[in-house]
Ligand SMILES: Cc1cc2nc3c(=O)[nH]c(=O)nc-3n(C[C@H](O)[C@H](O)[C@H](O)COP(=O)(O)O)c2cc1C
């Protein structure tokens with residue numbers, strides 16, 4: 004019996020749904036999960052100890068053995084592998100005399116390989132004691148101890164069970180209630196310029212947060228009429244550490260790769276007229292090549308808004324779509340979303356309005372809305388930018404979706420390592436609740452929606468919607484057989500809508516501008532805009548939003564600036580481990596769901612000339628084989644066999660046959676999509692693959 008655990012566990016009601024949060028809290032407090040700790044969790048929650056053990060061993064982020072005092076992880080995912088990840092892993096294991104994935108016998112250091120930190124635009128990336136470091140060079144490893152810390156660990160241990168609520172009110176209209184909130188927010192706002200340090204996960208990985216203190220001191224010394232804001236990344240990850248400067252007239256400027264040594268010169272320049280700023284490297288955003296070819300609807304405020312301030316979001320228009328919707332009927336919201344043609348951005352492209360309507364009509368109360376912020380697919384990092392960058396937009400989308408689907412409880416499910424997303428969204432919920440935007444009588448109207456945050460604990464399959472529901476119910480993340488579909492019988496058997504973060508972020512703009520206007524931004528088979536994360540060896544890796552029907556040429560050349568070495572790219576990995584390498588010959592084909600080139604979930608990794616397609620395909624198959632949840636045989640047994648056939652240079656016919664079997668007979672999208680990368684590679688890069696055999 005570990006006495007200190009009693010207090011940790013006391014916060015959790017004795018229900019199975021709290022199993023994962025309880026295990027996370029115990030691990031957060033003690034670093035790992037001992038047998039005694041598991042027994043105590045089982046006793047507190049009244050869940051059989053064997054089942055607690057089953058869950059604890061299932062999720063990769065839960066640790067059943069202590070790790071070293073210092074914990075180093077090196078990303079070897081495709082983007083990082085193309086930019087030197089494996090060399091960093093070899094350098095660190097040598098430097099610390101530690102075998103990969105093992106803790107040294109003196110328990111001082113553990114070095115591990117990781118599949119992706121979802122900060123692919125900062126490749127190659129490593130993690131030291133819970134802190135990501137981006138664009139790491141082999142030379143920096145000589146001083147890696149300077150990054151050691153004893154404080155940080157991933158995960159936010161306690162779900163928010165108790166929070167302050169605003170007093171429920173009755174308002175003449177939701178718009179009037181919102182106008183009151185916005186008036187107060189405007190009154191608190193300063194009149195000077197805004198200096199926004201882009202401290203997203205990507206910025207922090209290259210020290211953007213260390214600019215805050217010198218900037219604050221410099222602003223005070225000079226008596227500048229400027230507000231310093233700890234902001235998010237506006238998508239220009241390649242330019243981090245980045246600062247945005249916004250004038251009182253809302254003109255946006257950027258300063259790329261700001262170093263401490265240049266802070267004084269920047270502040271001196273800001274004292275002059277904005278017309279003189281470009282000469283000092285303070286560049287207007289609107290004419291920047293990274294921005295010119297984008298069409299931003301979901302990313303409008305990202306980078307310009309203070310993600311930790313409801314007031315700031317209100318001044319910039321947040322919740323106006325919600326207010327408008329609450330003054331109408333849920334059917335009006337569904338009708339606009341139907342007219343927008345919005346298809347789910349989580350990869351399956353299911354029409355969003357149909358899902359909501361089915362949930363609304365289904366029998367059973369309460370109904371649930373689950374935000375899928377798991378984003379555990381290597382190479383994809385756009386949802387994190389939306390959650391970190393504009394949490395109130397995400398929350399407004401959640402509330403609108405809940406209203407339309409008839410849900411009274413929303414769960415924001417966020418990846419276990421996406422700490423900043425969870426912190427910012429969690430705080431957004433707290434502020435929104437206090438302002439009467441969450442909880443009873445939202446904006447004084449007859450709509451109630453409770454919102455809570457849950458954290459994942461790793462594993463690609465966890466993002467599959469029914470596996471995610473299993474995890475909320477306190478079980479292993481294994482997909483359910485369908486039917487019934489979640490809209491009929493989802494969380495605890497009740498009607499449940501699960502939507503991707505980007506899908507939800509599109510709702511406020513659709514309601515505000517009208518569905519037809521959003522649809523017109525894309526093509527008939529792919530309406531609206533799409534957010535992409537671009538990584539790999541290009542000049543400007545980052546996050547962009549464009550009209551649907553975009554080509555890879557536009558994304559990789561016009562926006563991302565082409566390859567770093569100026570040579571033509573060989574192709575692009577589109578869609579992570581469920582996707583495939585698209586050859587450069589198809590770079591001018593418009594991307595459309597289920598088209599010749601599908602956008603997938605929105606992760607693009609540039610593949611340079613000279614890269615080995617066989618290595619990339621192997622990385623993807625090995626990942627899928629490791630991530631199989633084991634529930635069905637074709638995936639559990641077939642994927643390791645497929646990997647072995649690739650490694651043994653087995654017959655192409657056997658590889659094709661096995662791939663088809665896995666695709667056809669697997670229960671969920673992981674197995675169904677896993678062989679695609681191999682099949683396409685043989686189709687397109689067959690000569691290269693055969694040459695290696
Ligand atoms: C293996 C696997 C992983 C998935 N991971 C995610 C994910 O990380 N985020 C996500 O939104 N959808 C993911 N999905 C898709 C979800 O099952 C589901 O289709 C989606 O969340 C529905 O939201 P949407 O209709 O808004 O796209 C995954 C599917 C599979 C098969």
Ligand code: SF4
Pocket residue numbers: 464481482630631632633634635636638639669670671672673674675
């Ligand atoms: S296809 Fe793979 S991941 Fe999906 S249920 Fe079957 S074993 Fe699990």
Ligand code: FES
Pocket residue numbers: 078079080081082083084118119120121122123124126128381382
């Ligand atoms: S962070 Fe390395 S591949 Fe994603």
